Amino acid sequence: AKAGRDGSWARFVPALDAPAADQARLAAGLRDGLGRGDFRVLYQPIVELPSRRITGVEALVRWHDPERGVIPPDQFIPVAERSGLIVPLGQWVLREACRDASAWPGVYVCVNVSPRQLDDPDFVADVAVALADSGLPADRLVLEVTETAVFNGGPAVDALNLLREMGVRIALDDFGTGQSSLGLLLTCPVDVLKVDKSFVDGVTEPGERAVIVQFLSQVASGLNLDTVAEGVETPEQAERLHELGYRKAQGYLFSKPVPASTLFLDRVLSYR
Numbered sequence: 001a002k003a004g005r006d007g008s009w010a011r012f013v014p015a016l017d018a019p020a021a022d023q024a025r026l027a028a029g030l031r032d033g034l035g036r037g038d039f040r041v042l043y044q045p046i047v048e049l050p051s052r053r054i055t056g057v058e059a060l061v062r063w064h065d066p067e068r069g070v071i072p073p074d075q076f077i078p079v080a081e082r083s084g085l086i087v088p089l090g091q092w093v094l095r096e097a098c099r100d101a102s103a104w105p106g107v108y109v110c111v112n113v114s115p116r117q118l119d120d121p122d123f124v125a126d127v128a129v130a131l132a133d134s135g136l137p138a139d140r141l142v143l144e145v146t147e148t149a150v151f152n153g154g155p156a157v158d159a160l161n162l163l164r165e166m167g168v169r170i171a172l173d174d175f176g177t178g179q180s181s182l183g184l185l186l187t188c189p190v191d192v193l194k195v196d197k198s199f200v201d202g203v204t205e206p207g208e209r210a211v212i213v214q215f216l217s218q219v220a221s222g223l224n225l226d227t228v229a230e231g232v233e234t235p236e237q238a239e240r241l242h243e244l245g246y247r248k249a250q251g252y253l254f255s256k257p258v259p260a261s262t263l264f265l266d267r268v269l270s271y272r
């Protein structure tokens with residue numbers, strides 16, 4: 001098992017190659033937690049540059065296990081994906097996010113969608129129901145998918161096309177880290193590129209990463225795609241990204257993910 005920050009829950013969380021029994025135990029824990037309502041959704045602001053005004057938020061799930069405390073998604077999403085539990089969990093996150101965001105006029109909400117969810121034949125209908133029940137207008141929902149989820153085309157891309165006809169926007173998450181080619185931008189319905197933190201990290205130093213960040217900005221503007229720079233941690237990065245044409249950014253510089261109740265408190269964006 002992987003070491004946790006405080007070690008308290010680490011021994012319960014199996015590594016990818018852990019014995020099937022460990023995986024099964026965690027999956028059972030997930031199922032119980034879902035039944036008990038042990039999950040919470042946090043929201044991380046997406047801000048406009050240079051004003052730092054909140055334009056959107058990304059919904060990020062947390063598991064509050066009664067005994068083990070808060071378990072980060074990197075530790076349980078892979079197990080949820082392998083066990084299929086990501087479908088009900090993802091549906092719960094979607095509904096929660098649409099309901100919360102319906103109270104934030106003019107702010108859009110981004111929800112992460114696993115490949116497994118996209119392949120589920122009910123997914124498009126589930127999104128339609130989440131929108132209808134919450135009253136959130138479709139143009140304030142962005143679904144974040146990964147390059148690998150849509151790489152092979154097929155039903156996943158058909159689903160995205162339907163969602164787009166409903167007015168929902170599609171973002172390619174962690175852009176540049178998968179095995180995709182730029183051709184994906186021609187074959188897959190996309191509205192937003194989320195440029196991964198690994199590229200943003202290098203944007204202030206001359207070098208390959210900075211070149212790629214600048215290139216992606218040009219590609220996006222030429223193809224009329226919106227861009228979000230992810231994982232912005234320093235004012236220097238924010239300034240350089242703005243110079244390179246980025247109008248939106250997300251990262252600890254602006255705010256960590258926070259509960260809905262504190263999202264619009266002054267402290268969240270008091271970095272001006």
Ligand code: C2E
Pocket residue numbers: 044059060061072073074077090093112113114173174230231232233250251252253257
């Ligand atoms: P992601 O979609 O790439 O989300 C961004 C991650 O980067 C989040 O981690 C966020 O807290 C973190 N982050 C944001 N700004 C900074 C920064 O400035 N510095 C650093 N070091 N990190 C930053 P988190 O919340 O732990 O989520 C990890 C991953 O788990 C997400 O990566 C996403 O792939 C997955 N995930 C989270 N919630 C969901 C969900 O509801 N459904 C699905 N399918 N996956 C989810």
Ligand code: CA
Pocket residue numbers: 058112144173
């Ligand atoms: Ca994401």
Ligand code: CA
Pocket residue numbers: 173174194196230
């Ligand atoms: Ca990302």
Ligand code: CA
Pocket residue numbers: 174
């Ligand atoms: Ca990521």
